[in-house]
Amino acid sequence: MQDQTLPGILLSELRAQPPLVHCITNFVAMNIAANVLLAAGASPAMVHAEEEAGEFAAIAGALTINIGTLSSSWLRGMEAAALAASQSGKPWVLDPVAHYATLFRRAAVDRLLELGPTVIRGNASEIIALAGGESRGQGVDSRDEVEQAEESARLLARTHGATVAVTGVVDFVTDGERTARIEGGSPLMPQVTALGCSLTCLVGAFTAIRPAAPFEATVAALATFAVAGEMAASRADGPGSFSPAFLDALAALDAPLLDRHARVRSA
Amino acid sequence: MQDQTLPGILLSELRAQPPLVHCITNFVAMNIAANVLLAAGASPAMVHAEEEAGEFAAIAGALTINIGTLSSSWLRGMEAAALAASQSGKPWVLDPVAHYATLFRRAAVDRLLELGPTVIRGNASEIIALAGGESRGQGVDSRDEVEQAEESARLLARTHGATVAVTGVVDFVTDGERTARIEGGSPLMPQVTALGCSLTCLVGAFTAIRPAAPFEATVAALATFAVAGEMAASRADGPGSFSPAFLDALAALDAPLLDRHARVRSA
Amino acid sequence: MQDQTLPGILLSELRAQPPLVHCITNFVAMNIAANVLLAAGASPAMVHAEEEAGEFAAIAGALTINIGTLSSSWLRGMEAAALAASQSGKPWVLDPVAHYATLFRRAAVDRLLELGPTVIRGNASEIIALAGGESRGQGVDSRDEVEQAEESARLLARTHGATVAVTGVVDFVTDGERTARIEGGSPLMPQVTALGCSLTCLVGAFTAIRPAAPFEATVAALATFAVAGEMAASRADGPGSFSPAFLDALAALDAPLLDRHARVRSA
Numbered sequence: 001m002q003d004q005t006l007p008g009i010l011l012s013e014l015r016a017q018p019p020l021v022h023c024i025t026n027f028v029a030m031n032i033a034a035n036v037l038l039a040a041g042a043s044p045a046m047v048h049a050e051e052e053a054g055e056f057a058a059i060a061g062a063l064t065i066n067i068g069t070l071s072s073s074w075l076r077g078m079e080a081a082a083l084a085a086s087q088s089g090k091p092w093v094l095d096p097v098a099h100y101a102t103l104f105r106r107a108a109v110d111r112l113l114e115l116g117p118t119v120i121r122g123n124a125s126e127i128i129a130l131a132g133g134e135s136r137g138q139g140v141d142s143r144d145e146v147e148q149a150e151e152s153a154r155l156l157a158r159t160h161g162a163t164v165a166v167t168g169v170v171d172f173v174t175d176g177e178r179t180a181r182i183e184g185g186s187p188l189m190p191q192v193t194a195l196g197c198s199l200t201c202l203v204g205a206f207t208a209i210r211p212a213a214p215f216e217a218t219v220a221a222l223a224t225f226a227v228a229g230e231m232a233a234s235r236a237d238g239p240g241s242f243s244p245a246f247l248d249a250l251a252a253l254d255a256p257l258l259d260r261h262a263r264v265r266s267a
Numbered sequence: 268m269q270d271q272t273l274p275g276i277l278l279s280e281l282r283a284q285p286p287l288v289h290c291i292t293n294f295v296a297m298n299i300a301a302n303v304l305l306a307a308g309a310s311p312a313m314v315h316a317e318e319e320a321g322e323f324a325a326i327a328g329a330l331t332i333n334i335g336t337l338s339s340s341w342l343r344g345m346e347a348a349a350l351a352a353s354q355s356g357k358p359w360v361l362d363p364v365a366h367y368a369t370l371f372r373r374a375a376v377d378r379l380l381e382l383g384p385t386v387i388r389g390n391a392s393e394i395i396a397l398a399g400g401e402s403r404g405q406g407v408d409s410r411d412e413v414e415q416a417e418e419s420a421r422l423l424a425r426t427h428g429a430t431v432a433v434t435g436v437v438d439f440v441t442d443g444e445r446t447a448r449i450e451g452g453s454p455l456m457p458q459v460t461a462l463g464c465s466l467t468c469l470v471g472a473f474t475a476i477r478p479a480a481p482f483e484a485t486v487a488a489l490a491t492f493a494v495a496g497e498m499a500a501s502r503a504d505g506p507g508s509f510s511p512a513f514l515d516a517l518a519a520l521d522a523p524l525l526d527r528h529a530r531v532r533s534a
Numbered sequence: 535m536q537d538q539t540l541p542g543i544l545l546s547e548l549r550a551q552p553p554l555v556h557c558i559t560n561f562v563a564m565n566i567a568a569n570v571l572l573a574a575g576a577s578p579a580m581v582h583a584e585e586e587a588g589e590f591a592a593i594a595g596a597l598t599i600n601i602g603t604l605s606s607s608w609l610r611g612m613e614a615a616a617l618a619a620s621q622s623g624k625p626w627v628l629d630p631v632a633h634y635a636t637l638f639r640r641a642a643v644d645r646l647l648e649l650g651p652t653v654i655r656g657n658a659s660e661i662i663a664l665a666g667g668e669s670r671g672q673g674v675d676s677r678d679e680v681e682q683a684e685e686s687a688r689l690l691a692r693t694h695g696a697t698v699a700v701t702g703v704v705d706f707v708t709d710g711e712r713t714a715r716i717e718g719g720s721p722l723m724p725q726v727t728a729l730g731c732s733l734t735c736l737v738g739a740f741t742a743i744r745p746a747a748p749f750e751a752t753v754a755a756l757a758t759f760a761v762a763g764e765m766a767a768s769r770a771d772g773p774g775s776f777s778p779a780f781l782d783a784l785a786a787l788d789a790p791l792l793d794r795h796a797r798v799r800s801a
Contacts, residue, residue, distance in 0.1 A: 020406040027564045028580055030294045030336075034460035039506050044460065045365065045406035046295055049338040052369035059368070060406070069564075071583040071607070073338070098579065101593070102586035139554040139579035139594070191785065193568035193578070239573050240781025247507025251458065287673040297561045297603075301727035306773050311727065312632065312673035313562055316605040319636035326635070327673070340605070514774025518725065 007220035007262050008255035010209055015041040015254075019061035019208030021201060022085075024048045024078050026068025026097065029197035032243065036198040039250035040224065042205035053077040054084035061208030063092035064201045065117075067099065067108055068140070068194075075108050082115040091118035091207035091214060095200040098140045100129040113160060118207060118214045120156060121165040121200045124149035131155045141190075146172050154179075163214040165203065167196060171222045172267075175215040182219065183263040184226025186233030188242045195246075199225050223262040228253050230261065274487035274529050275522035277476055282308040282521075286328035286475030288468060289352075291315045291345050293335025293364065296464035299510065303465040306517035307491065309472035320344040321351035328475030330359035331468045332384075334366065334375055335407070335461075342375050349382040358385035358474035358481060362467040365407045367396040380427060385474060385481045387423060388432040388467045391416035398422045408457075413439050421446075430481040432470065434463060438489045439534075442482040449486065450530040451493025453500035455509045462513075466492050490529040495520050497528065541754035541796050542789035544743055549575040549788075553595035553742030555735060556619075558582045558612050560602025560631065563731035566777070570732040573784035574758065576739035587611040588618035595742030597626035598735045599651075601633065601642055602674070602728075609642050616649040625652035625741035625748060629734040632674045634663040647694060652741060652748045654690060655699040655734045658683035665689045675724075680706050688713075697748040699737065701730060705756045706801075709749040716753065717797040718760025720767030722776045729780075733759050757796040762787050764795065 020043045025033050030046055037044035047056045050073065057063045063085040065078045085092040094117035099109040109130070122130065124144035125137030131152035136143035146168035153164040157176035166172045171182040189195050202225060206217035231249035236242035287310045292300050297313055304311035314323045317340065324330045330352040332345045352359040361384035366376040376397070389397065391411035392404030398419035403410035413435035420431040424443035433439045438449040456462050469492060473484035498516035503509035554577045559567050564580055571578035581590045584607065591597045597619040599612045619626040628651035633643040643664070656664065658678035659671030665686035670677035680702035687698040691710035700706045705716040723729050736759060740751035765783035770776035 022406075026580070027294055027561055028568050029565075031296075031298060031460060031565060034295050035506065038458050038460055043406050043408050045368075046293070046336050047369075048336060049371065051339060052337070052371040055369045055371075069580050069582060070586070072585060073340075073607075101579075102581075102589045104583065104586040104589075139556075139577050141577050191572050193565060193572055238782030238785040239569065240778035240783075240785070244507035244511060244778060248505030249507075251505040251507070289673075294561055298563075298565060298727060301562050302773065305725050305727055310673050310675050312635075313560070313603050314636075315603060316638065318606060319604070319638035322636045322638075340607075511774035511778060515772030516774075518772040518774070 005259050006216055007223040008259040010206055010212055010217065010220040011224055011258055012255045013209050014205060018043045019205055020045060021205045021208060022047055022057050022060035022063045022081065023201045024053065024081060025064065025066040025197055025201060028068060029066065029194035032194050033198040033201040035247055036250065037201055037205055039247045040202055040205060044201065048074055048077045050076040050080055054080035057081040057084040057090065058088045060090065062090055062204040064204035065092065065112060066095035066097055066197050066200055067105060068097040068197060070105060070108055078112060079115065082112060086116050093117060093119040093121060093200055093204045093207065095121050095197060096126050096130055098137065099126060100135055100137055117162050119163045119165065119203055119218050121167065121203055123196065124166055124168055127156065127164065127166045128152045142168065146170055163218050165218050165222060167199060173215065173218050173222065178215055179267045180219050181265045181267050182222045182226050185229035188233055188236060188239050189229055191239035192243055219264055223264050224253065224258060227258055227261045272526050273483055274490040275526040277473055277479055277484065277487040278491055278525055279522045280476050281472060285310045286472055287312060288472045288475060289314055289324050289327035289330045289348065290468045291320065291348060292331065292333040292464055292468060295335060296333065296461035299461050300465040300468040302514055303517065304468055304472055306514045307469055307472060311468065315341055315344045317343040317347055321347035324348040324351040324357065325355045327357065329357055329471040331471035332359065332379060333362035333364055333464050333467055334372060335364040335464060337372060337375055345379060346382065349379060353383050360384060360386040360388060360467055360471045360474065362388050362464060363393050363397055365404065366393060367402055367404055384429050386430045386432065386470055386485050388434065388470055390463065391433055391435055394423065394431065394433045395419045409435065413437055430485050432485050432489060434466060440482065440485050440489065445482055446534045447486045448532045448534050449489045449493050452496035455500055455503060455506050456496050458506035459510055486531055490531050491520065491525060494525055494528045539793050540750055541757040542793040544740055544746055544751065544754040545758055545792055546789045547743050548739060552577045553739055554579060555739045555742060556581060556591050556594035556597045556615065557735045558587065558615060559598065559600040559731055559735060562602060563600065563728035566728050567732040567735040569781055570784065571735055571739055573781045574736055574739060578735065582608055582611045584610040584614055588614035591615040591618040591624065592622045594624065596624055596738040598738035599626065599646060600629035600631055600731050600734055601639060602631040602731060604639060604642055612646060616646060620650050627651060627653040627655060627734055627738045627741065629655050629731060630660050630664055632671065633660060634669055634671055635673065651696050653697045653699065653737055653752050655701065655737055657730065658700055658702055661690065661698065661700045662686045676702065680704055697752050699752050699756060701733060707749065707752050707756065712749055713801045714753050715799045715801050716756045716760050719763035722767055722770060722773050723763050725773035726777055753798055757798050758787065758792060761792055761795045
């Protein structure tokens with residue numbers, strides 16, 4: 001396996017056979033996440049109601065769940081969807097946005113974790129807190145560095161049999177045994193809301209590519225995002241012009257470009 | 268009647284007397300749909316709660332209903348609004364997003380159809396399935412061509428006494444008797460999320476112009492969208508830069524430009 | 535006190551210590567409002583559920599409540615959050631979007647007003663109607679001029695012990711005694727949806743800076759918005775390109791630029 005080229009192979013496969021990605025995400029992220037999936041070549045569908053979320057998860061290629069703007073009724077939809085995904089062998093990705101901030105969020109994430117996410121993606125503060133550590137997160141922002149979350153990520157991965165991604169200046173991915181670090185992106189990215197949430201949806205798209213393992217799929221999604229982010233930053237004048245440039249870059253990205261610019265290190 | 272110039276006349280009337288358009292649309296489309304209406308010259312209002320949707324529909328110039336991110340409570344608001352629109356003689360437009368995907372959606376659309384939409388707008392897969400045919404839709408994406416949906420559209424129009432629009436590479440509109448085809452737009456448009464949903468809202472805006480008939484109003488809305496799409500594509504580097512360019516083009520579009528560039532064929 | 539430089543001082547303080555701003559806003563505004571706060575240097579968090587809104591309001595630096603896409607369950611979250619903010623001495627800002635349009639909205643705003651907002655921001659029609667006057671608002675759009683709302687704003691400010699901001703071509707702010715007018719912005723701004731809602735969130739960010747008084751914080755937020763709007767307009771080709779240019783301008787704005795370009799008049 002060559003880490004440097006697998007992202008390119010997976011991106012080509014995603015483009016050749018666009019996966020249907022069932023996203024239950026927050027109200028802030030809805031539009032940009034759908035546009036990120038379309039630009040990458042996947043087919044997004046936002047479906048959250050308890051009455052249909054399970055039925056839809058079973059027909060989608062993958063599911064992503066993000067608790068950003070949580071409510072009780074949405075939580076029921078999330079649980080129905082995660083259960084259906086698990087039962088039908090579909091991968092699903094959990095994004096535990098600011099789960100440490102309130103009792104309601106902590107309880108919700110505990111229930112979702114019991115349903116066995118395939119991948120967990122968060123910022124350093126979220127991953128540290130999820131593994132039982134002391135995080136310094138404020139609101140939805142991380143106040144911790146990725147490096148400080150690596151041990152927590154390994155612990156989480158082993159406890160839940162999941163791939164765990166900690167994203168930040170340099171991303172870290174582990175399935176409990178293997179680890180990878182992905183460089184790239186731009187300092188403008190944290191200034192644009194919901195890009196992390198959109199990345200969670202893109203991880204879902206890559207996990208839908210069979211027979212890619214969740215670890216490789218996650219690394220490929222993060223590398224795709226990081227390269228598109230670098231390309232966009234060179235054309236942006238600030239966080240506002242970054243967003244359209246990022247979607248343009250993602251749509252223009254192909255396997256050769258990705259292979260050339262992805263900076264993935266096994267660690 | 269000159270099909271080639273009616274869109275221009277209606278666009279001028281819309282600008283002269285901005286209609287208040289009551290939109291119940293999905294979370295993905297909310298922002299871009301409101302911006303599309305503002306750029307076109309209309310006055311959007313997003314109001315969904317059961318407690319007020321009926322009251323608001325009665326004061327608006329037209330109503331649009333899109334089931335993209337459906338839930339039970341929103342469905343109650345949609346029904347209250349559609350009923351009030353019908354009772355007060357206001358036109359309303361139905362966008363049956365991916366109604367074939369789940370039982371919940373199918374049942375919802377059946378109930379909304381009974382309330383007598385003035386216009387139904389969908390992609391080919393949605394219109395085929397709505398007329399009882401076998402569609403190949405996956406998630407929210409059409410897998411069928413507009414041409415394959417023409418008979419279904421005619422059948423739907425006659426059954427429900429509605430104008431039906433099938434949008435795609437070349438749009439098709441029928442009121443059961445008359446038909447029109449509208450060319451234009453850009454291959455970038457399906458790569459931008461919720462543009463179809465936004466078009467549904469724009470159709471609503473044009474139906475609010477009295478005494479335009481729903482068929483002519485729908486054709487005018489689709490022609491406006493198609494011409495703005497062509498103008499925007501010439502300035503866009505991808506789906507990200509397309510969106511702002513599209514809103515700029517829509518705002519810059521006037522009757523003479525529309526008359527010159529609209530490609531509407533009676534068929 | 536020098537009105538001309540206080541906005542710059544407050545912007546510097548906001549950047550130096552980014553406040554966590556708890557926003558309960560409408561679905562149209564969610565994304566752009568979060569991006570406005572990030573570009574300005576604040577840390578937005580969208581949290582609306584009754585189960586956690588009160589808990590979250592108590593840890594945030596300020597709260598903003600906007601009734602744009604109201605529902606009963608969201609209203610319960612708004613009330614819990616406003617109560618918690620009041621009880622913990624946190625400033626909170628009310629944006630009574632189109633409150634005159636339906637009975638449901640009027641009743642909701644009455645209940646929220648009883649919880650003592652620190653600042654009320656609206657367009658002229660909203661402020662006139664809130665003070666018991668006869669407004670000509672249609673849907674969410676003002677049909678009245680700012681000048682016509684000045685007496686209503688003073689009355690509201692005195693009745694509720696709040697700072698009241700009426701925004702439009704020239705903004706007007708009063709705490710019942712002092713008044714200020716803020717010039718700037720661009721005619722493109724009303725053509726972009728939810729910029730007013732985003733401004734409400736930015737007012738919240740400035741009120742979180744201690745020990746700035748609500749009146750000065752509101753003036754500073756409006757001046758920041760107006761200067762960024764002017765800067766953006768010079769680079770925009772229409773309402774579509776205005777949005778990214780506005781976020782870029784807001785991110786590029788610093789205290790010296792703000793001091794130089796802000797046009798605030800005590801009145």
